[in-house]
Amino acid sequence: MLKTFLIGIKDVRLAFRDRAALILMLAAPFVLTVGLGLVTGRFSSKTSSGISDIPVIIVNLDHDQLGNALADVFNSADLADLLEPTIGSDPEAARKSIDEDKAAAVVIIPEGFTKSIIPQQSDFANGNVVTADPVKIEVYANPSRSMGAGIVKAIVDEFLSRVEEGRVSETTSIEQLTFSGRITPQQALAAGFAASLDNQTISPASTLAVKINSSTANGDAVKFDALAYIAPAMALMFLMYTVSYGGRSILAERAQGTLPRLLVSPTSTAQILGGKVFGIFLTGAAQMLILIGASSLFFQLKWGDPLGVIVLVLAAVIGATGWGMVITALARTPSQVASVGTAIMLIFGIMGGSFINLEQMPSFVQTFSKITPNAWALDGFTTLGLGGTLTDLSAPILALLSMGSILFLVSVALFGKKNLVQK
Amino acid sequence: MSAILQVQNLVKNYGDFKAVKGVSFDIEEGEIFSLLGPNGAGKTTTISMLSTLYAPTSGDATIGGHSITKDPMGVRGIIGVVPQDLALYEDLTARENLIFWGQMYNLSGKSLTTRVDEVLEQIGLTDKAKDRVKTYSGGMKRRVNIGVGLLHKPRLLFMDEPTVGIDPQSRRAILDTVKDLNNQGMTLLYTTHYMEEAEELSHRVGIIDHGEMIAIGTQKELTQQVGEAETLILHVGENDDSESLAKTLKDIQGVQQATAVDHEVSVVCAEAEDVLAAVVTKANDRGIKIRSIDIREPNLEAVFLHLTGRALRD
Numbered sequence: 103m104l105k106t107f108l109i110g111i112k113d114v115r116l117a118f119r120d121r122a123a124l125i126l127m128l129a130a131p132f133v134l135t136v137g138l139g140l141v142t143g144r145f146s147s148k149t150s151s152g153i154s155d156i157p158v159i160i161v162n163l164d165h166d167q168l169g170n171a172l173a174d175v176f177n178s179a180d181l182a183d184l185l186e187p188t189i190g191s192d193p194e195a196a197r198k199s200i201d202e203d204k205a206a207a208v209v210i211i212p213e214g215f216t217k218s219i220i221p222q223q224s225d226f227a228n229g230n231v232v233t234a235d236p237v238k239i240e241v242y243a244n245p246s247r248s249m250g251a252g253i254v255k256a257i258v259d260e261f262l263s264r265v266e267e268g269r270v271s272e273t274t275s276i277e278q279l280t281f282s283g284r285i286t287p288q289q290a291l292a293a294g295f296a297a298s299l300d301n302q303t304i305s306p307a308s309t310l311a312v313k314i315n316s317s318t319a320n321g322d323a324v325k326f327d328a329l330a331y332i333a334p335a336m337a338l339m340f341l342m343y344t345v346s347y348g349g350r351s352i353l354a355e356r357a358q359g360t361l362p363r364l365l366v367s368p369t370s371t372a373q374i375l376g377g378k379v380f381g382i383f384l385t386g387a388a389q390m391l392i393l394i395g396a397s398s399l400f401f402q403l404k405w406g407d408p409l410g411v412i413v414l415v416l417a418a419v420i421g422a423t424g425w426g427m428v429i430t431a432l433a434r435t436p437s438q439v440a441s442v443g444t445a446i447m448l449i450f451g452i453m454g455g456s457f458i459n460l461e462q463m464p465s466f467v468q469t470f471s472k473i474t475p476n477a478w479a480l481d482g483f484t485t486l487g488l489g490g491t492l493t494d495l496s497a498p499i500l501a502l503l504s505m506g507s508i509l510f511l512v513s514v515a516l517f518g519k520k521n522l523v524q525k
Numbered sequence: 526m527s528a529i530l531q532v533q534n535l536v537k538n539y540g541d542f543k544a545v546k547g548v549s550f551d552i553e554e555g556e557i558f559s560l561l562g563p564n565g566a567g568k569t570t571t572i573s574m575l576s577t578l579y580a581p582t583s584g585d586a587t588i589g590g591h592s593i594t595k596d597p598m599g600v601r602g603i604i605g606v607v608p609q610d611l612a613l614y615e616d617l618t619a620r621e622n623l624i625f626w627g628q629m630y631n632l633s634g635k636s637l638t639t640r641v642d643e644v645l646e647q648i649g650l651t652d653k654a655k656d657r658v659k660t661y662s663g664g665m666k667r668r669v670n671i672g673v674g675l676l677h678k679p680r681l682l683f684m685d686e687p688t689v690g691i692d693p694q695s696r697r698a699i700l701d702t703v704k705d706l707n708n709q710g711m712t713l714l715y716t717t718h719y720m721e722e723a724e725e726l727s728h729r730v731g732i733i734d735h736g737e738m739i740a741i742g743t744q745k746e747l748t749q750q751v752g753e754a755e756t757l758i759l760h761v762g763e764n765d766d767s768e769s770l771a772k773t774l775k776d777i778q779g780v781q782q783a784t785a786v787d788h789e790v791s792v793v794c795a796e797a798e799d800v801l802a803a804v805v806t807k808a809n810d811r812g813i814k815i816r817s818i819d820i821r822e823p824n825l826e827a828v829f830l831h832l833t834g835r836a837l838r839d
Contacts, residue, residue: 108628112614119616359612363673366576367629368601 105369109377110384113351117344117385126343127389131336132396138332139401155183156250156461157205161190166216172239172261176209184253197242203465206250209258210240219265246468247461248481249331252488329403330487331459331480337393338418338476339451344389345419345426346443348382353436375517379510382426386419406486410495414482414502421475421502424509425450431516450474478502529554529681529712530575535584537570537736544570546736547584552681552714552729557707559723560716561825562733563835568716569609571733572683575714576606589680602631605679607671609686609716615659619650619669622658623676630677640676648672648702664695671702681712688722700725720825732829739832748823751831754781757792757804758819765813773811777803786836793827 117123162173176187188205190196196208218237241258243251352375355361364374394411397403405411429446433439451457453467454476460468471477482498530552537545545567552558560568573579575586577597585592591599613622623641632640645651648668653661658669667687674682684703688696703726707713717723723730724744732740732747740747761767767785774783774792779800782793794800797820808815821827830836 105629108625112617112625115621116614116616359608359610360614362573362578363606363608363612363626364629366578366601366604366606367626368598368631369629370598 105373106376106380109364109374110380113348113378113381114384114388116351117347117381118388123344123347127340127347127385128392128396131340131393134336135329135333135393135397135401138336139329155186156247156253157186157188158250158254159188159190159196159199159205159208161193161196161208161210163193163213164211164215165213168216168219168265169211172209172211172258175257175261181257193240200242200244203244203246203468206244206247206461207254208240208242209254210242212237212239215239246465249459249484249488250461252485252490256488329397329401330405331484333393333397333401333403334405334483335451335456335476335480337390338422338454338479339447339456341386341390341419341422342425342447342450342476343443344386345382345422346429346439346446348378348385348423349426349430349433350436350439350443351381352378352430353433353439357436375514379423379427382423383419386422387416390415390419404487405483406489407491410482410486410490410492413492413499414479414486414495417499417502417506418475418479418482420506421478421509422506424506424513425475427513428509428516431513450476453477455480472501473505475502475505478505527554528552530586530588530714532571532575532586533584535571535574535586536582537567537574537579538582544736545574545581548733548736548738549584550731550738550741552712554680554712555707555710556728557703557713557715557726559727559730560714560733561718561720561723561730561829562716563718566718566733567736568718568733569685570736572606572685572714572716576604576683577601602677603680605674605677605682607674607682607684607687609689611666611670613658613666613669613673616657618655618657619645619661619672620654622669623672626673627676632677640678644672644675647675649698662695664691664698667691667695667699668702671699675706679711681714682706684713684715686716686718688717688719720829724825730825732825732832734829734833740828744825747825747828751781751793751823751827752795754793754795754823754827754831755797756821756824756827756830757794757797757801758821759790759792759804759808759815760817760819761788761790761808762814762816763788766811767813770808770811770813773807774804777807780804782830782834784830784834784836791826791830791836793830 117127158176160173160176162169164170173189175181176185190199190208193208193210196210199205200208215237239258239262241251241255243255245251352361355364355378361374365371394405394415398405425446426443429442430439433442453471454460454474455463455471456476460471460477460480463471478498478501482495485494485498528551532548532550535545535548536543548567548571550558560571562568570579574581575588575593577593577600580594585594587593588600589603591603593600614625617625620641623644624637627637627641642651645654648671650665650668650672653665658666661669671684671687674684687703688699691699700722703713703715707726715722715726727744729741729743730747731738740750759770761770765788767788767790771783771785771790771792774780774790777800779796780792780794782791784791792800792804801818805815826836
């Protein structure tokens with residue numbers, strides 16, 4: 103175990119002393135992040151998310167004050183660039199559209215939604231100013247368009263959060279006035295009904311703040327930053343370079359004689375291979391964490407829940423390391439690993455959404471993207487950027503860990519058929 | 526003395542190619558044993574099997590009582606290996622290399638740092654210990670390469686052609702190091718295709734050719750195999766046909782062997798004086814100008830020539 107650790111540490115040290123590798127591991131993703139940030143206007147005064155025309159279907163069965171207000175939010179001029187809303191009338195047809203990947207999400211506002219929130223005159227007449235539990239709005243999300251669906255959900259959450267705030271404050275105020283004897287129950291009846299009508303009338307303009315905002319668990323609004331997509335996208339793409347670089351070092355050690363020398367020391371083959379894999383993992387994790395630290399420091403980029411970020415980074419590196427090992431096991435020379443690794447880096451970068459948001463890709467690409475660590479990890483980073491936490495990352499983390507484990511076993515099987523020593 | 530290494534009928538095949546064909550020999554504790562043979566003779570393959578890098582096709586060897594096939598880990602703990610090609614991390618310093626390799630040989634803590642300092646002193650690189658290996662000259666790299674093999678004070682050190690491709694000064698330093706190590710009690714298996722190195726260093730020599738051990742013994746025992754034969758070395762012109770001259774010289778009475786390598790013709794004979802005139806006459810008859818003639822006492826080169834009909838450098 104100790105030797106495995108020592109071999110891994112030695113490989114990290116070697117990787118970070120290789121200037122050419124440093125350029126591709128750290129400088130290139132950083133520069134590309136800056137470049138794409140400039141293209142999307144992230145660094146100009148007029149900020150843009152770089153995300154647009156998210157197709158969303160609104161099914162308003164409420165046809166009352168709040169339902170109409172929410173529908174108006176989705177159709178507001180301020181969200182016109184971001185969203186591409188269509189109005190539906192049949193919930194089942196709308197859900198089917200999602201299943202057929204025709205939209206990012208459906209927002210179904212159920213019948214009686216407004217009535218479940220705004221007290222009716224009869225409630226005040228009975229002296230019951232606290233309404234029943236609200237009827238729930240359904241957001242039917244498209245799993246293959248997680249970012250778009252996440253944004254739609256964030257808008258709905260923000261709307262409901264404001265509605266809830268208004269409802270609680272208004273009810274509390276009237277109760278306090280009644281108990282203090284400052285108003286009579288009859289006056290409370292009239293005031294409550296008037297206030298509820300006034301408070302719950304939410305205009306689209308008043309919700310513009312939500313834009314691409316979402317709510318975190320503690321209720322703080324966070325803004326989704328374009329760089330929160332670009333920076334991990336670039337980091338993940340160049341993570342694939344790092345893992346192929348690490349894999350290449352196994353064959354390079356064989357060519358330069360240090361691997362045979364290790365094999366004639368009292369160190370087992372498992373310890374040596376384990377150390378090499380550990381070295382790839384450590385180098386990849388260090389690369390990701392340095393890039394995350396640098397983008398946080400220089401661009402004030404908020405990556406989201408720190409625990410979620412760390413766990414996701416480790417899972418992403420495990421998934422990518424699996425690919426690095428398979429590439430190495432299939433190649434015969436270090437230069438083969440370098441060329442195949444670079445090709446895979448670019449293919450996975452494109453297919454995994456590093457350059458173009460996956461939601462704008464054809465469905466077969468979206469399906470294919472599931473074999474890339476880029477797509478899963480990017481999905482996770484997007485969730486975190488939209489205010490998600492570690493608990494929201496179970497799917498990408500599980501997928502990445504499974505990917506890493508399966509590919510590691512495949513590489514072990516492939517290595518088993520090869521002679522580690524012979525060039 | 527007892528044998529630290531006992532090799533029994535070691536065979537290594539790569540498909541149809543037989544790289545080592547049933548080699549057997551012993552090495553006594555405290556001696557320097559040289560495996561002498563031309564390139565491709567099977568020296569490196571033999572060392573690779575003995576150091577447990579390659580599994581033998583058949584046969585076995587024991588080192589300090591550990592079988593290379595049944596207990597490779599036991600073998601690895603008591604041997605040191607200095608490979609023919611440099612096997613170092615060039616982006617690490619000499620000290621970092623030695624520390625890493627020491628850790629791989631189970632050294633740690635104070636004993637590791639002390640041993641690294643001792644080895645740096647031994648290879649004369651204490652002052653350059655913090656420089657990266659890639660900034661070193663070829664000779665300095667060779668010294669670090671040797672230093673790695675010494676860290677854990679192995680009972681038996683394998684050195685595979687450690688002087689190939691280096692300058693005469695570094696070569697001298699390495700040969701002196703080998704002798705020093707042996708004087709300190711270390712047993713060495715040294716492979717080379719330089720006859721002079723084998724003659725200078727070895728207590729015993731094994732001559733290997735085409736994967737077979739063709740002779741083993743002290744230098745004296747081996748040269749006795751060619752009797753009292755002497756070797757005439759004829760240096761001819763660059764444009765002269767040395768090979769045809771060698772064929773012609775074989776016809777002279779008293780000549781046992783005649784071979785040509787580059788612009789030298791080696792003639793093995795019982796008495797150089799008896800054939801010298803005839804050799805010069807034959808050369809003149811063929812219009813070949815002899816630039817100089819050396820007469821050598823029996824040596825390992827002559828033994829190899831005698832046994833194989835070829836020069837070591839063929």
